[in-house]
Amino acid sequence: MDTEHRVILNVGGIRHETYTHVLKKIPATRLSRLTPNLANYDPVLNEYFFDRHPGVFSMILNYYRTGKLHYPTNVCGPLFEEELEFWGLDANQVEPCCWMTYTQHRDTQDTLAVIESLDLDGDPPTQEEIAKKFGWEDDYYTGNMSHWQRLKPRVWALFDEPWSSKYARVISFISVAFILASTCSFILKTDPSFQIPDIDVFYSLRVVDEGGFKNYHKTIGTDKPLTSPHPYFFYVDLICNIWFTIELLIRSLFCPSFHKFVRSPLTIIDVVSTGAFFFESVLHAILIQTGSLVTLDFLSNDLCAQLIRSLFCPSFHKFVRSPLTIIDVVSTGAFFFESVLHAILIQTGSLVTLDFLSMICVLRLFKLTQHFSGLKILIQTFKASAQELFLLVFFVILAIVIFAALVYYAERSQLNRENQFTSIPLGLWWSLVTISTVGFGDMVPKTYLGMLVGSLCALMGVLTIALPVPVIVSNFSNLYSHSQARAKLPKKRRRVLQA
C-alpha cells in the first residue's frame, strides 16, 4: 500500500493528493516544507488546508509531479503568477512552449504602463496627487500652501490638460486653430497664385562720346525675376507666432518642473520654430531696410560711373563738393554695403538657412500631440517599435542594394540605348520605388534580364516589407485597443497602477 506516503492538500475546498516525495522535488518552496506542526494541518482529515485557487493549484502540483512548469490558458497570466509567488515558485522556470504566454502578459503590462504615462483623459487628480506632481508634498501635509501654489496647478491644467475643464478645452481648441492656421499659411504661401512679383530695380551707365564731349547716360529699369508670398501671410504668421510665444511663456512659468519642461522635445520644437520665425523676420527686415536704400540708387550710379565722372570733370574739387556727388557717394556706398551683405549671406549659406528655418515650422504639427490622443499613441508605437523599424529599414536597405546592383549589371549586359540605369545610386532609387510597390515609372528596365530582376524585386519587396510590418501593427493595435478599452471604463477605474 502506498497510501501512507500520500499527502492530501485541501486547496480552497478541493482535495488534491500526491506522494510526499513529489513535494520534495523542488526544494525551498512552501510545499517542500510541509510539516504536521503547521496551523493549517488538520489531523482529523489528515490534510493541509490552503486558502487558494483550487483550479490553478493543479498546474502548480503538476510542476512538482513532472518538473515542468506550464502556464494554464484558462486563467490570465498575472493571476497564475500571483499563485506561483504564493507557492514560492519562480515564474522564470517556465517551459519554452509557454514562453509566449509568459511574455504576453508582460507586454500587456508594458502597454498599460505606457498608456498610464500618456496622460489621457481621466479622473481629475486629487489635491495630494497635484502636490506630489509639483513637489510640494511637505507644504501640502503641513497645510501651508501659498496662493501661488494654489494658482499654479490650475493654470497648468488649463494649458496642458485639455480634458480637465471646459476652459481648458477652449484653450486647446484655440491652440489647435493657431497651429492649423500657421501650417495653412506655410503651405499656401508657396503657391504661385498667392505670390506677388518682387520688382527688381536695376540701373546702368553708358559713357557716350558726343562731339568730343564725353557724356554719360544713366538708365533705370525694372525687372521681375523673383516672386515673394503675399504680405498678408506675414501678418497671419505674426499673429500665430505671438500666440505661440505667449503660450510658451505661460507654460514655462506654470510648469510643474522647469527642468523637465525645457528638455521635452515639444518645448524644443516650439522654441526653435517660433524663434526661427522671429529670426527670419528680423533678418528680412534688415535686408529690406538695406534694400530700401535701393530707392536712393535711382539717383546714383555705381562706382565706375563715379570714377568716370571724376575723370572727365573739369574740376575735381568742385565735383567732390557738389551735392549730387555726395548723394552719389552715399548711395553707392549703401549699394556696396548691401551687395557685400548679400554676398556674405549667400556665401555663408544663410539663404539656405532661411529655407531651412521656414521648414522647421512644419515640425510645429507635432505640437498637435498634446491635443490628440491618437497621435500620442502613434508616437508611442514608433517608440515601442524602434527595434522593428530598424529591422524594416535594414531589410529594405539590404534588398535595395542587392537589386540595384543586379539591375545595373542586367541592363548593361545587353546593348540597350535607352538604358536609364546609368549608376548604382540611381538603381537604389529605382529598387526602393519598386520594393515599396510605389512604381513611379521614371526608370524602367528595358532588357529581358532587367525585367526579370524587376520582377524578383517586386515580389521580394512585398515580402521584405510585409514581414516586419505586422509586428509594428500589433504594437499599435495593442496600444490603441487598450486605450479604447480604458476609455469605456468609468473614470475612477482607469488608473492602472493602484496603491
Add this chain to the structure above:
Amino acid sequence: MDTEHRVILNVGGIRHETYTHVLKKIPATRLSRLTPNLANYDPVLNEYFFDRHPGVFSMILNYYRTGKLHYPTNVCGPLFEEELEFWGLDANQVEPCCWMTYTQHRDTQDTLAVIESLDLDGDPPTQEEIAKKFGWEDDYYTGNMSHWQRLKPRVWALFDEPWSSKYARVISFISVAFILASTCSFILKTDPSFQIPDIDVFYSLRVVDEGGFKNYHKTIGTDKPLTSPHPYFFYVDLICNIWFTIELLIRSLFCPSFHKFVRSPLTIIDVVSTGAFFFESVLHAILIQTGSLVTLDFLSNDLCAQLIRSLFCPSFHKFVRSPLTIIDVVSTGAFFFESVLHAILIQTGSLVTLDFLSMICVLRLFKLTQHFSGLKILIQTFKASAQELFLLVFFVILAIVIFAALVYYAERSQLNRENQFTSIPLGLWWSLVTISTVGFGDMVPKTYLGMLVGSLCALMGVLTIALPVPVIVSNFSNLYSHSQARAKLPKKRRRVLQA
C-alpha cells in the same frame, strides 16, 4: 487549529472552503452577508448551498481571496458577468490585464445589436410586432384593425423587405435593374461614341459699299463645336426616373413612420436625384424652346445691322413698318432674350449646377443598400469605424504635409532645371500619391536629396496607412462573420434580443 474559522460553500455540488474573514473583505455582497439563518445553510454538513456554476465560482472566490478580479478564459464573458451579478459584484472592478476580455464581449454585443438593426432576412415578424412597428398597439390589442391597417404593412414589406416574399423579391429585382440601367446610362452618355454633335447656327452681317449704295450681307452658317449625348439616353433616364418617382410615392404612402422615412438619408438621396433629373429636363426643355427661336434667326440680323439699316434707309417710317423689319426686330429681340438668359445661366453658374445635378445621380447607387446586405455591413462598418477613419485621415494629412514640405525644400536645395515641385500644395498631391503607394509618376524627385525624402515617404506611407487599417478591417470582419454565423442558424433563432 484554524478549522473553526473556515466556511464551506457548496456551489453546485462542489465544495469550496475559505476563511470567514476572507468573505468579509468585499462588503455588501451576497457572500459577506452569510449567516446560518439562511435557508441554504445545511447545519449537518455545516455548509451553504448555492445552485450556481461551480467552475466560475472559483474565480469569484479568488476575487475575495486576492482582492483582484480576473476574468476566466474558459467561459464566455456574459456567463461570467451573470455570475458576478448573482454574487453582487461589480464587473467594473476588473483588473487592467483583463480589460480586453471585459470590453471584447461588450463589443460583441454592440456588433450583434448593429446586425439586429440592419433588418437582414429573418423570420417574418408576428402581427404584434408589426402593430408595434407601425404604432398601432392599442388598435391591435382592442382588435379593431381597419382595412388600411391590414394593407399598409403588406405593401411596405413588398417594397422594403425583399426577403419577406416572392413578390417582394421580384420588386427588389426590378428596382435594382432600374438603378443599374440609370447608372449605365449615366456612364455611357459621356462616351464620345455615344454622342451626337450639336449643330450651332451662326449668322453674320457685313456692310458693303457697292458703288456709293451701302448694302449689307447676311451670312448663315453652321458649326459643331459641341456634342450632346444621344437622345435615347434621355428616354432611358425618363423611364428610370418615372419608376423611382412611383416607388418613392408608394414608399412615402405606406411607410410605418413618415417622419422617420423623410429623414432617412436614402430618401433624401432619392428625392434629390430624381428631382435633379426632372429639374434638369425642364430647364433643358426651356433652353431648347428658346433655342428654337434660333431658327427665326435665319431671317434676322443682330442689333447693329438694324441700326445700320435704319441709318442708311431712305425713309425711316417706311422702314419701320416694312414686314421684313418687323420680323427682324422680333427675331433680334428673341436672340437677345436668349443671349441674356444664357448669360444669366452661365453667370449664376447654373450650367455648373447642371453638371453638379447630373453628378448627384451617382448617389443613387447607395439605394442598392436596401437590396444587398453586404453593402449594409460596409456602411455600418464605416459608421462604427468613424473614429479610426478620422485617425487614418489625420495620420495621412500629417504625413503628407511633412513630406510635401521636405520634398519641396529638398528639390530646391540643388540646382535642378526639371524641378516639378513648384509649390507645397503640389507636393501634397505627390506625397499622398507616394504614401498610398499609388505612385502615378507625374511628379518625381530629381535630386538625390529629393529621392531620399521620397524613399522615407514610401516607407513611412506603408506604416501610416497600415497602422489604423487593421482596426477598421477587424470591425468589418466582426460584423461580417457574425452576420454569416447568424445566416447559418435556423430563422427562429436569429433574434439577438429576446424578451
Add this chain to the structure above:
Amino acid sequence: MDTEHRVILNVGGIRHETYTHVLKKIPATRLSRLTPNLANYDPVLNEYFFDRHPGVFSMILNYYRTGKLHYPTNVCGPLFEEELEFWGLDANQVEPCCWMTYTQHRDTQDTLAVIESLDLDGDPPTQEEIAKKFGWEDDYYTGNMSHWQRLKPRVWALFDEPWSSKYARVISFISVAFILASTCSFILKTDPSFQIPDIDVFYSLRVVDEGGFKNYHKTIGTDKPLTSPHPYFFYVDLICNIWFTIELLIRSLFCPSFHKFVRSPLTIIDVVSTGAFFFESVLHAILIQTGSLVTLDFLSNDLCAQLIRSLFCPSFHKFVRSPLTIIDVVSTGAFFFESVLHAILIQTGSLVTLDFLSMICVLRLFKLTQHFSGLKILIQTFKASAQELFLLVFFVILAIVIFAALVYYAERSQLNRENQFTSIPLGLWWSLVTISTVGFGDMVPKTYLGMLVGSLCALMGVLTIALPVPVIVSNFSNLYSHSQARAKLPKKRRRVLQA
C-alpha cells in the same frame, strides 16, 4: 431546509447538485425525466450516476440554471456538441455571444470535408474502396472481378493519382513537362525574335498603248508586311498535342465514371484546347493549300486582264483554246476562290476565332491542378469564397463608378486644357487603377479638385479592397493550414470521415 428539493448528479465521479425544479425547466430532455427507478440511481448515496465528462457537465447544468446555453472554451466544439446530444439538448439554442464558437467548428468541418474531397496524397485505397468508386460493389462482393475490372483502376491511378506509385509520378512529370513546353511555345512564338517574315507575292497588270497596238504588262513583286512564328513551334505544338490527345483517350477509357469525367471542367478545357489546335492546324493547312495556288498566279492575271486580252485578241476562238489562256483562267479562278475564302473568313471573323482559339491554349495551365495540391487549394479557396469575391467586386465597382463620376466632373469644373478625363468610362479605368494602388500614371488629374478626388480614391481604395480580402485570405489559410496539418500525420490517420 431546502436540502430535500435537491438532487445529486454524479457525472463521471464529480458530484453536481441542483434543485429538482431546475431540471424541469427544459422539458423533454434526459435530465428532466430523472426518476429513482432508473438503473443509474443509487439509493444509498441518493445520486444519479452518468458516465460523462464532468467538466463539460457544469456548462450543461448551467444551461438549466440560467436558461442560457453558452459554449465552454476549454474543450473543442464537437466534444461539447456530443455532450449536448447525449443530454438531449439542441445546439441551436446557443446564445448570440457564442454564435462564433458555434459556427467556427462547423466551418472547420466544411474545410475538412473539402480537403477530403481534394484527393490529396494519402493511404492507397483498399480493394473495396476502389470497387465502390468504380461502381462494382456487387462484383467485388461476389468475387468475380473480370480482368478489365482489375486493370482499369490501376491504369486510372497511373494517370490520375500521381502519389499512388513511382510510375504514376513519372507520368505526372511527363504530363507537366508537356504542359510547360506547350505554354512556353505559346508564349515564345509571339516574340519578334522568333518570327520569320511571310513573303507576300503580288502582281499587277498595266495595259500599254504602244503605237496603236494595245499591249499589257504583268509585274510580279514580293512584300513582307506580315510575320509568322518559326515553323519549329508548330512541331513542338504538334508533339504536345499528340500527347494530350493520347492522355485524353486513355483517361476517357479508364475513368471510373465516363459521365462524370466528361462533365469535369478540366476535361472540357483539355478537349477544347487540343481540339482548337487541330482545328486551327487543319484550317491553316487549307489556307496554305489554297495559298500554294498563288504560285500559279505567277502565270496568271486577274480577271480584267483576261477581259482586256479577249477584247483585243484577233480571234476569240483561238484565244480561248490557247494553253496560256487555260492556265490563266484556271489560275485566275483559283485566285478568286482564295480571295473569296479569305474574304469569307475575315467576314465571319474566323481570323479572330483563330486568335481566340490559340488563346484557349492558355487554359491548359489549369491542367496543372491535377499535379499540384497548392493549386487545388487555391481553386477550392476561390470556390469557397465566391460570396466574398462577389462582395469585393461589388464594392470595387461601386467605388470606381462613384470616383469616375467625381473625377470626370472635377476635371471639367476648371478650365484645363490637358484634361485626360474625356469620358466617365475612361474615368472608370483610372479609378480602378487608383483604387487597386497600381497607378499606371497614363491618366492623372490636373486640377486641385481632381487631385482631391484622386486622394480620396487612393485612401478609400485601400479600405475597399482591404475589407473583404482578409475573409478570403482566412479561407485560404484555413484550407492550407489544415492540409499541412494533415500532411504531418501518418498516412493512416489522414481520413477525415471514419466509418
Add this chain to the structure above:
Amino acid sequence: MDTEHRVILNVGGIRHETYTHVLKKIPATRLSRLTPNLANYDPVLNEYFFDRHPGVFSMILNYYRTGKLHYPTNVCGPLFEEELEFWGLDANQVEPCCWMTYTQHRDTQDTLAVIESLDLDGDPPTQEEIAKKFGWEDDYYTGNMSHWQRLKPRVWALFDEPWSSKYARVISFISVAFILASTCSFILKTDPSFQIPDIDVFYSLRVVDEGGFKNYHKTIGTDKPLTSPHPYFFYVDLICNIWFTIELLIRSLFCPSFHKFVRSPLTIIDVVSTGAFFFESVLHAILIQTGSLVTLDFLSNDLCAQLIRSLFCPSFHKFVRSPLTIIDVVSTGAFFFESVLHAILIQTGSLVTLDFLSMICVLRLFKLTQHFSGLKILIQTFKASAQELFLLVFFVILAIVIFAALVYYAERSQLNRENQFTSIPLGLWWSLVTISTVGFGDMVPKTYLGMLVGSLCALMGVLTIALPVPVIVSNFSNLYSHSQARAKLPKKRRRVLQA
C-alpha cells in the same frame, strides 16, 4: 444496480468514476490493465490512485468513453501529450477537429529548435560544451588540453560570437564597418561624379602624294569615350579585401570543424568575392601593363604604314636597319599583341566576367548575417517558408501567363495604333508589374477590352499575392516573437533543450 460495474479512479485527489467495460475499449493501455493487485489500489476506498493532473484526466477518460481523442484548450499541448504518454495513448489518434491544436505545438517546437540553432546571444558555453563543439571530449575528460586547445575556442569566439566578450564586439564592429565601406565603394564608384575619363590615344597614317614624291603623315590624337572610377576606390577596396583575407585566414585556422566551415555558404561567398577582387585587380594590372606599351605607339605606326614605307623607300636594306624602323616594328608588334589580347578577352567574354565578378561583391552583404540576429531570422524564415515561397511564385507565374495572353489578344482585337503589347513575353512583364501593384506605366492597355483585362489583373493580383503571404508572415512573426520572448528571459533559462 450498476454500481458494481463501476470503477473509481483517484487522479491527484479528484475521484473520477466510470464503468469497468469502458476502460477495456482501448486495449493495451495503462487503464485497460487495471487489477486490484496493483500497488496503487486502495481496497478501503475501492479506488485506484494515480498521481497525475486531475483536470487533464477528464479528457483522457472522455477518450475511453466516446472513442474520440480531443485536445483540451486550457492546458498547453506538450503537457497534454505527456499525460497521453503516461496513460499509454497515441497522440496520433487525435480527431480531425483538433488537428490544428495537435500540429501547432509541433510547429512551436520546430521554431524553438531553429532559434536554438541560430546561436543568438546567450549564456557563455561551459568548458565541457566547448570541448564537445570542437570534438575534444576525450582530451577534456582526461584533462590534458594542449595550449592550442585552450587558445582555439577563445580566438574563434572572438571572431564568430560577437556577444561573447567586449573584444568580440569590437572585432564585429570593425568587420561590419569594412563590409559597409566595401559596399559603399561598390555603389559610389558607378556614379558619374566619382568617375574620371580614360584617355584613349589613337594615331592614323595618311599617304600623301606631294609633287610625285609619296610621303606619309602620322597623326596622334586623344579621345575620351570611356570613364573609369576614381583610383581612390581601388585603395578602399584593397584595404577592405586585405581585412577580409585576414579574417578568412584566421577563421579557417581557428574554426571548430574545417570541413563544416569550408562548406558554409558564407565562407563560399567570402572566398569568391575576395578572390574575385584579387583576380580582377591582377587582370586589370596586366591590361594596364600591356596598355603601357601604348606609349610606345606614339613612335609607331600600324602595319600597313610599315608596308607602305617599305614599298616606297629607296633601299629596303637601309630601311630595315634604320633605328626608326626597328622601333616601329617593335611598337607595332606590341600594339598587335595588345589588340589580340583585347580581342581574345572580349571574345571570351572576360569583360562580362569582370562585370559579373564585381557584382559578386554585393553578396558580401550576406556576411552581415553573422552580426545581426534579425537577418538570421529573415533567412531562417525564407528557409522555413520554402514551400510557401514556391507556392507564391507558382501562383504568380500562373496568373501572369494567363493575363499576358489575355491582354495580348485583347489589345490586338481592336485596331489600335499605339498598341504596346507586341508580344506575350512583354505582356508577362506588364502583368507582373500590374499583379504586384507596382504599375510602372511603361506599358498600358489602350482598348476597353485591354482595360478590362487590366482591371481583372489588378484585382486578381491583390488576391494571388495576398493569399500565400500571410503564411510566410506568420512563419516570420513566430520566429521573431519567440526570439524576442527568449531575449526577455534571464540568460540561464534561454536553453530550449535541456538535459
